[in-house]
Amino acid sequence: MPKIKTSRSAAKRFKFTKTGKAKHKRAYLRHLLTSKSRGRKRRLGQAAMLNKTDTAMLHRLMPYG
Numbered sequence: 001m002p003k004i005k006t007s008r009s010a011a012k013r014f015k016f017t018k019t020g021k022a023k024h025k026r027a028y029l030r031h032l033l034t035s036k037s038r039g040r041k042r043r044l045g046q047a048a049m050l051n052k053t054d055t056a057m058l059h060r061l062m063p064y065g
Helices: 008-013 038-044 052-061
Strands: 014-016 022-024
Touching (some): 022 052
């Protein structure tokens, strides 16, 4: 049986935790930062968890993740 290819674009954007949840970086922290509050920018810098439905799809894109 041949190996399944990992989606390289997904592998660069997501990481799996030990329990199988998917972590991702939040959006809206690239430009126009002066109009955003300090607390908002601090929260955007923290990683977020992907929801259950999208995590199932991600496991298909990254079978060895």
